[in-house]
Amino acid sequence: MEKRMLKDDNDRVDGILKVTGQAKYFAEYELPGLTYGVLVTSTITKGRITALNTKDAEKAPGVIAVISHLNKPSATAYEQEGGPQMKIFYTDRIFYNGQPIAIVVANTFERATYAASLVKATYAKEEFNTDFEKALKDPKAKKLQGQADYKRGEENAYKNAEVKLEERYFLPIETHNPMELHGIIADWRPNNQLTVYAKTQGVKATQGTIANVFKIPMENIQVNSEFVGGGFGMALRTWPLEIATVMASKHIGKPVKVVITRMKMFTMVGNRPAAIQTIGLGANKDGKLTGITHRAYGETSTYENFTEGVVNMAKFMYQCDNVNTSYAIVPVDLGVPIWMRGPGEATGAFALESAIDEMAHALGMDPLDFRIKNDPETDQQKNKPFSSKNIKEAYKIGAEKIGWNNRKNEPGSLVEGPWQTGYGVSVGVFNANRGKASVKGTLKADGSLLLQSATSDIGPGTGTGMTLIANRLMKIPVNKITFELGDSSLPPAPSQGGSATLSTVGSAVNDVCVALKSAIAELAANSNMDATANFVDVLKKNNLPQIEITKESQGGKEKDNYSMYSFSIHFVQVKVHSLTGVVKVSKIVSVGDSGTIVSPKTARSQMLGGAVGGIGMALTEESIIDHRYGRYINNNFADYHVPVNADVPEIDVNFINKPDPYINPMGAKGMGEIALIGFSAAVANAVFNATGKRIRTLPITPDKILA
Amino acid sequence: MINFQYLRTTTAKSAIALLVKDKNAKFLAGGTNLIDLMKRGVTAPEKLIDINHVPLKQIEQIGNKIHIGALASNSAVADHPLIKEKLPLLSWALQAGASAQLRNVATVGGNMMQRTRCGYFYDIEMPCNKRQPGTGCGAIEGFNRMHAIFGTSEQCIAVHPSDMCVALVALDAEVVLANAKGERKISFKDFHRLAGDTPQLDNNLKVDEMIIRLEIPVNNLAKNYHYLKVRDRASYAFALVSVAAALEISNNKIIDVRLAMGGVAHKPWRLTASENFLKGKEAILSNFEQAAQLAMQDAKGFGGNDFKLKLAPNTIIEALNLAKSKA
Ligand SMILES: Cc1cc2nc3c(=O)[nH]c(=O)nc-3n(C[C@H](O)[C@H](O)[C@H](O)COP(=O)(O)OP(=O)(O)OC[C@H]3O[C@@H](n4cnc5c(N)ncnc54)[C@H](O)[C@@H]3O)c2cc1C
Numbered sequence A: 001m002e003k004r005m006l007k008d009d010n011d012r013v014d015g016i017l018k019v020t021g022q023a024k025y026f027a028e029y030e031l032p033g034l035t036y037g038v039l040v041t042s043t044i045t046k047g048r049i050t051a052l053n054t055k056d057a058e059k060a061p062g063v064i065a066v067i068s069h070l071n072k073p074s075a076t077a078y079e080q081e082g083g084p085q086m087k088i089f090y091t092d093r094i095f096y097n098g099q100p101i102a103i104v105v106a107n108t109f110e111r112a113t114y115a116a117s118l119v120k121a122t123y124a125k126e127e128f129n130t131d132f133e134k135a136l137k138d139p140k141a142k143k144l145q146g147q148a149d150y151k152r153g154e155e156n157a158y159k160n161a162e163v164k165l166e167e168r169y170f171l172p173i174e175t176h177n178p179m180e181l182h183g184i185i186a187d188w189r190p191n192n193q194l195t196v197y198a199k200t201q202g203v204k205a206t207q208g209t210i211a212n213v214f215k216i217p218m219e220n221i222q223v224n225s226e227f228v229g230g231g232f233g234m235a236l237r238t239w240p241l242e243i244a245t246v247m248a249s250k251h252i253g254k255p256v257k258v259v260i261t262r263m264k265m266f267t268m269v270g271n272r273p274a275a276i277q278t279i280g281l282g283a284n285k286d287g288k289l290t291g292i293t294h295r296a297y298g299e300t301s302t303y304e305n306f307t308e309g310v311v312n313m314a315k316f317m318y319q320c321d322n323v324n325t326s327y328a329i330v331p332v333d334l335g336v337p338i339w340m341r342g343p344g345e346a347t348g349a350f351a352l353e354s355a356i357d358e359m360a361h362a363l364g365m366d367p368l369d370f371r372i373k374n375d376p377e378t379d380q381q382k383n384k385p386f387s388s389k390n391i392k393e394a395y396k397i398g399a400e401k402i403g404w405n406n407r408k409n410e411p412g413s414l415v416e417g418p419w420q421t422g423y424g425v426s427v428g429v430f431n432a433n434r435g436k437a438s439v440k441g442t443l444k445a446d447g448s449l450l451l452q453s454a455t456s457d458i459g460p461g462t463g464t465g466m467t468l469i470a471n472r473l474m475k476i477p478v479n480k481i482t483f484e485l486g487d488s489s490l491p492p493a494p495s496q497g498g499s500a501t502l503s504t505v506g507s508a509v510n511d512v513c514v515a516l517k518s519a520i521a522e523l524a525a526n527s528n529m530d531a532t533a534n535f536v537d538v539l540k541k542n543n544l545p546q547i548e549i550t551k552e553s554q555g556g557k558e559k560d561n562y563s564m565y566s567f568s569i570h571f572v573q574v575k576v577h578s579l580t581g582v583v584k585v586s587k588i589v590s591v592g593d594s595g596t597i598v599s600p601k602t603a604r605s606q607m608l609g610g611a612v613g614g615i616g617m618a619l620t621e622e623s624i625i626d627h628r629y630g631r632y633i634n635n636n637f638a639d640y641h642v643p644v645n646a647d648v649p650e651i652d653v654n655f656i657n658k659p660d661p662y663i664n665p666m667g668a669k670g671m672g673e674i675a676l677i678g679f680s681a682a683v684a685n686a687v688f689n690a691t692g693k694r695i696r697t698l699p700i701t702p703d704k705i706l707a
Numbered sequence B: 001m002i003n004f005q006y007l008r009t010t011t012a013k014s015a016i017a018l019l020v021k022d023k024n025a026k027f028l029a030g031g032t033n034l035i036d037l038m039k040r041g042v043t044a045p046e047k048l049i050d051i052n053h054v055p056l057k058q059i060e061q062i063g064n065k066i067h068i069g070a071l072a073s074n075s076a077v078a079d080h081p082l083i084k085e086k087l088p089l090l091s092w093a094l095q096a097g098a099s100a101q102l103r104n105v106a107t108v109g110g111n112m113m114q115r116t117r118c119g120y121f122y123d124i125e126m127p128c129n130k131r132q133p134g135t136g137c138g139a140i141e142g143f144n145r146m147h148a149i150f151g152t153s154e155q156c157i158a159v160h161p162s163d164m165c166v167a168l169v170a171l172d173a174e175v176v177l178a179n180a181k182g183e184r185k186i187s188f189k190d191f192h193r194l195a196g197d198t199p200q201l202d203n204n205l206k207v208d209e210m211i212i213r214l215e216i217p218v219n220n221l222a223k224n225y226h227y228l229k230v231r232d233r234a235s236y237a238f239a240l241v242s243v244a245a246a247l248e249i250s251n252n253k254i255i256d257v258r259l260a261m262g263g264v265a266h267k268p269w270r271l272t273a274s275e276n277f278l279k280g281k282e283a284i285l286s287n288f289e290q291a292a293q294l295a296m297q298d299a300k301g302f303g304g305n306d307f308k309l310k311l312a313p314n315t316i317i318e319a320l321n322l323a324k325s326k327a
């Protein structure tokens, strides 16, 4: 039988463009006179540049300019208070190994690369420390409060509980490593007019940062970023390397393109910071939690502080009257971290959800029963009801699908030859947000609808979700709807982050559609047409080629009345080889509880990607530094192990798909983060169930199983 | 850019002639290792002699030996019916290496010549005796999780990363090398070297020589064999430890046995003592366990790779188990 690709209304609107290579990413724009920049980086970890010899580089074939702190063009904000913290080419100071210290611009990429190798820096070195654990132990090393301490009830109540545990969990640095390398094309033209082709999660944010640094009006800057080859958070800010490219273009009066190497992806665009966490849990013998204490330390840089919500989940995820948390950040001589998928919560959930499993085991309870027993009816932290929460139903669906009844509570019970089988479960949770965004809708007499907003799509399928919202409201076929994004001249929208795009921009799409419908109804009434008349006929009758409406949309008081979160449950089955220590994730069932599922295919893709990222976090990913030199050891795709197909079993994705009554008109909560959050704990819990070994340091590599 | 001359030749003779003319020349085969090293600044040849058009891609049986040309691709060898039937261990080892895309262009000669994956070797800002003799070894007191436990020296503890070579050393392969004057044949186990005081040298190929072909005797080991590679992810990762095991069993007695390990030494590591122990014995777990212990006699860890002291014998046992139970 012939197998054909059938187009279906839920397909990605840009799917064909992507798989046929027609989607154009930032690095693919060929501007006339384009030049190429390569960044020179520091080879020491801390100190000062005492001399920078750029002569050989300047004389190399094809070189147009070498820009450094010695000759940088003015970036006004850098000379002012309150400008950006990491000021490229502003100082002779070195804050970390791999810091950009100059940019070489040439007429080909290869020539720029070669010339960059000719720039020679002389340094005055200073003592440094890149070892987070060492800094943590050192009483003289700085520790800064990352979040206000939290206390409900009695502090450290777990210590007096009938059954108690206190354990430490370690998470190494993870690097986002989207497939697409980072970079930018900047084209600075006369009269301070600037066009950039960027890889960004927020075109408006990029526009704003550049405007602020160079003190030129926002309107002078056009940011284009229609397609992005993955971000996972690393494209949430405009990095020094991008500012350097803009500077270079301004300096030479020509467009400059920079695409960094995979190695530089480890040092120039952030990472998920390492974290050390202690969890104390107390319960009574019946399995009711009586105390939760979550203390976390996260790594940050010396030149800029980075914090994330590591200890949030402990405050509301389980019914418990005594909870206290603390979170501090510890500066080391590394580049500043940035949010990575499931920021903070993925780190915290690994610790908390492992500890919950440990407590269930200590109590001799099934970890699922223990979770259900301690599931809260209301949010004890905010003292508010949840806007919607269907966790118990999600537990049930997942347990059934994974075959939880095959699990034995006694670890190491399921053995077949050298392979031990285990089951694990964990919860993920993330704030369900709704921000403020504007969308312009143009309804045309040819039957089409154009929607425009300066939002982004780093891969989840923003355009697809928005198209489906409009399609259902307007009853216009999907192929007649176009959603334009990734262009800073469009009506403003926030950056794509924190799983809020569908909620925020989708609500604006909703509002615009509703407004367009009533405008058509009004026109129909005024021209004596039936209220149900088709908009094409209405427009034609009124001799209108189109009508346009722009709507700004944001939430109201609902946030004050309800606690809003998206939830996910991850069930995994693992097989552990008792002789080689190899862990294979053999089955995955994920259940998302995130309100209405607007776009089933792309929502499923989010869950698939989250599970794959979760396998990486649990089993393979770790950015390794030699602390004697402050340099990464495995900064390439052969040695930094992201999961490959052979690591990933079939993933069974399920959704509760019940509307949240309060969050937004669609009833949809975000789901990009929950797809990953908690996953690594489910794997660690399954490994324990298979082997009786509790691994509290990620990733769970064969050596740790054998130890 | 760092300019180099690109030359292409179609005979082994002319390739060798070009090589000896210039001591800064290098052969370019699949380029999957050499080009990476050039990009990282680890090596900077002035001349690249492209040998991909030299007709050395044969895979054939001559007498009781299988000949494989130095330029046969890793996938061509792995997928060849003759290899699958008569030397399946080699086919398996090749399949366990790199990715399908790499195997399609990587060649037999290039695979033998590939350099270590030690991170310090690749980073020209770090010390490394192999890259720059006398600068020290970054790994001995640094990150050495991937490093050797056998035959190490104070100069270098790197491992040879190849999977193919582990099978070849187990299969008693021979290598034919040629210089301008003629050919010589050496045993595969003598091709690679230990680091000793000359960590910069990976093998015994002379500067004026080219690898021409492999010759591998056919054997009775095509029934009970296994290549077991333990790695950090299920594919596309170098071995933490790998074991090539092949048994000839009759009435549960071991008539012949081959054992070699990868990821543990500066060269593919043949386990002769274990083989000698197993010959004539019963193919049972307790014997496998003893053989594994014998293999570990001179093993030494460096901290980060201590786990290999446990992983290596376990992997030997499991590889023997799987070889034995192969239907
Ligand atoms: C990401 C990655 C992962 C990998 N994973 C694995 C793995 O898991 N297992 C594994 O075994 N390998 C792995 N490899 C290595 C791969 O097998 C080698 O790169 C490949 O076999 C080299 O062959 P080539 O033909 O491309 O060699 P080239 O790169 O062309 O050459 C390598 C060297 O051999 C020399 N040379 C080539 N042919 C001859 C000849 N006939 N005579 C003399 N000298 C010659 C060249 O001059 C050069 O110095 C991996 C490589 C990469 C990049």
Ligand code: SF4
Residues within 6 Å of the ligand: B116, B118, B119, B120, B121, B127, B128, B129, B130, B131, B136, B137, B138, B139, B140, B155, B156, B157, B158, B199
């Ligand atoms: S182990 Fe060998 S290759 Fe690695 S740093 Fe030491 S000398 Fe260099």
